Amino acid sequence: MWDPARARWASVLRGGQKCENGRVKLAPVYPIRSARLMLRPITEPDVDDLVEYRSLPDVCRYVPFEPQSAEDVIARVNGAWRRQTLDHEGDSITLGAELVETGKLIGDLMVRWLSAEHSCGEIGYVFSPAYSGRGYAAEAAHAGLHLAFDEFGLHRVIARVDARNAASAQLVTRLGMRQEAHLRENEWFKGEWTDEIDFAMLAQEWPSRKLADCPACDRERPG
Numbered sequence: 001m002w003d004p005a006r007a008r009w010a011s012v013l014r015g016g017q018k019c020e021n022g023r024v025k026l027a028p029v030y031p032i033r034s035a036r037l038m039l040r041p042i043t044e045p046d047v048d049d050l051v052e053y054r055s056l057p058d059v060c061r062y063v064p065f066e067p068q069s070a071e072d073v074i075a076r077v078n079g080a081w082r083r084q085t086l087d088h089e090g091d092s093i094t095l096g097a098e099l100v101e102t103g104k105l106i107g108d109l110m111v112r113w114l115s116a117e118h119s120c121g122e123i124g125y126v127f128s129p130a131y132s133g134r135g136y137a138a139e140a141a142h143a144g145l146h147l148a149f150d151e152f153g154l155h156r157v158i159a160r161v162d163a164r165n166a167a168s169a170q171l172v173t174r175l176g177m178r179q180e181a182h183l184r185e186n187e188w189f190k191g192e193w194t195d196e197i198d199f200a201m202l203a204q205e206w207p208s209r210k211l212a213d214c215p216a217c218d219r220e221r222p223g
Contacts, residue, residue: 026086026113026152032095034143035213037136039109042081042096047073049105050096053128062162063126064189086113086152097127097140106131109140111147119155121148138171139211145175146216149206156202163195172199176209 032039042050047070053059054068068076081094092112096105107127114120123144127137141159148157159172163182173179177199185193201209210217 028084028093028147028151030084030095031098032143032147033100033215034139035211035215036100037139037143038098038100039095039140039143040098041084042077042094042105042108044074044077046096046105047077050077050108053107053130054126056129059126059129062165062168063124086111089113089116092122097136099131099136106136107140109144111144113152114158119153121152121154121157123148123157123159132167138174139214141171141175142209142211142214143216145201145206145209146214149203150216154203156200159199161197161199162189163197169197169199175201176205177201 030040050073051068051070054065054073057067060067076094080092083091083093085091086093090113092110095109095111097107097109098104099106107125110122110124112122112124114122123141125137125141125144127140145157148154157177159177161168161172163169169179178201179197180200181196181198183196183198186196187194
């Protein structure tokens with residue numbers, strides 16, 4: 001069966017427009033717009049906004065970092081978060097989610113390239129609780145799926161959720177991702193054994209997942 005996503009990915013691996021010096025390079029065009037957000041690389045002027053929510057214990061409870069100070073955030077801004085392209089398997093990009101109406105950064109989105117051979121990626125997100133209940137995290141994650149499927153041409157995208165984080169599990173379910181596994185006590189995490197729920201979506205499932213007022217959904221999707 002003809003698979004447009006696999007065909008796009010094969011063209012990249014054969015030396016398409018996203019290849020440089022014989023290597024695959026997944027390079028988004030910034031900023032990435034959704035209905036109410038602008039996703040873009042994080043810079044030092046964003047530090048105060050990031051610390052505002054990344055310093056909160058409740059925000060850090062289910063994610064692999066502890067509450068962060070301004071110094072911690074600056075180190076990431078000038079380190080791992082400087083990456084704006086995915087050059088190798090295992091690379092990730094972290095983008096700030098700016099509220100277009102105010103210019104305030106209210107969360108961040110992670111997209112990771114897991115496998116070239118299997119054309120697989122991962123999304124994750126962290127958002128300020130001050131803006132919860134308004135659909136911003138879902139909007140950003142949906143934009144991340146546009147990036148993974150429509151821009152990068154990946155075949156499969158996963159999301160890994162702490163089983164205690166019901167809100168995050170509900171979010172990825174609303175995006176149309178399927179629960180594929182519930183891993184019992186698979187990780188010693190912050191002093192205790194914890195469960196992980198794995199969600200996934202395939203490229204052929206993606207075209208049916210539209211979000212109201214999404215500018216990318218209003219354009220015809222590839223394939």
